[in-house]
Amino acid sequence: MPSSRYQKHIKLKGFGKEAQDKLAKSKVLIIGAGGLGTPAAQYLNGVGVGTIGIVDQDLIEESNLARQTLFRPKDIGKAKTDTLISWLQEQNPETKLINIAKYIDPGNALDTIADYDVVLDASDNFGTRYLVNDACVILGRPFIYGAIHDFEGQVSVLNYQDGPTYRCLFPESSHNQLIPNCDENGVLGILPGLIGTYQALEAIKVITGIGEPLSGKLMIVDTLGQNHLKIGVPCKAENKAINKLKNDYRQDVCASSMDYHELSPEDLLEKINAGTSFRLIDVRSNAEFDQDRLVQAINIPLQEINKKTEELRSVKELIIICQSGKRSQQAALMLKELFPTANIFNVQGGMNAVRSSKVEVGGVK
Incomplete structure (x- = not known):
């Protein structure tokens, strides 16, 4: 670890060398190299997380540039993980960066997540989040949740110290499929930067033990009114009892009697x-x-x-x-x-x- 790079962290009361050493030994998996994943990766890499894995198979498009600000016009058509990792290597050569250029699915999720201490989910669909959640429950890994919609963002720490899971926050429903992602509904470019940074902060808190992670709480950020709201998330025991993954996590769009x-x-x-x-x-x-x-x-x-x-x-x-x-x-x-x-x-x-x-x-x- 460079002697001067993290001196501001080490001088910080309540953090110090002990917390910095925990970051250096930690392994964080970021699922998604888009609007949430790029700012999260930038700050986790900057603060000294020892190993960062990045999962994505998308290519950079022009429409990504307004919110995925580490990418440039000359990067259009390139793989997101390749381009992001190249940028991160220049930012902090000490970090071990692992390029996982594929989509996460039921066949690879457990093997991929097992190598990491904390999972930061920066995906943009319910199916992936349920898959990541279930794998994290089976493996006992904390899951840092972030999502954006219109001008509003959400952050929570799930499956942490016997706290609630993603299924406690959002019970599986056919209507989840009907909620548009940012490609369908639009998003203001600065919002994913804000929420991805909050996710990185929560990961740091979980790794180092500082502060109070958002476990059992959902933080809602309304950027138009600059309102931050925290609500409680109850933990349901049945959602902690998952012991195997489903074969398919694509969301069924057929209505059921329990739907609104x-x-x-x-x-x-x-x-x-x-x-x-x-x-x-x-x-x-x-x-x-x-x-x-x-x-x-x-x-x-x-x-x-x-x-x-x-x-x-x-x-x-x-x-x-x-x-x-x-x-x-x-x-x-x-x-x-x-x-x-x-x-x-x-x-x-x-x-x-x-x-x-x-x-x-x-x-x-």
Whole structure:
């Protein structure tokens, strides 16, 4: 380890040489060399993680450049892992960098993950996340989760010290397949840089033992309002009992009786105009709700949903909305599990979609 490279870390109270040595001995696997994976790799490499493996088989496209800022126009058409590792080697020659130029699948996941201490998931689809989660549960590896949607990001530390898993956070559902990734829905380039950096920070905390990792908590970052919200994630014992991988992690798009329904802003207007009996629940924070809300909505922040079950029990039709559609999706899954006979709807795209549509949904304050 270079004597001067990490001197600021070593001087840092509560960190010091002991924590730096832990980083040097650690092995981190990053699954995905895109918007989340590139900033995470940059900072983990910079701080002195000893071994970094990077899994991806994609080639660089022009549309990647606005958010995957380590890539340049001359890199278009090259393999992401080759290009990223070349950049990282120049940044920190001391790091052992492992190029895994393939997609992770049920046939290679356990062998790939077994060699690492911490897994940072920077993929962009539910199937891969469930696969990575299940492999991490079987192998006992912490799983640093990050995701982005519209102007909103999420971060959590899963499967850490007997904490909740990804399946505790997002029970498997056919509607997960219907949520667009950033290629389909768009994303502001700076957001994955922010969330990927948060993932790197959580990995450092897990490796070194400093601070309080986001285990049992989901941090939601709303970049438009600069709001950071943390909600509790309950741990379900059955999700810790996985002992083998499924043969196929592609998401089934067939609806089941446990699924909620998707509702566009136009559909919401139609329901309002028809005088349908329903309860519209806004699951954003109190501050977000006060700034911008639908007049028909009541505010029950996501972290308080489980405390309001009695007052919702008699309602036959529940419509859930948040800022971008992610929190409301989680609330819809929670409420469908609690009230399986109720009709539950998630407003697609949330308040962002309502605002950008031409629809006047009964007034927005």
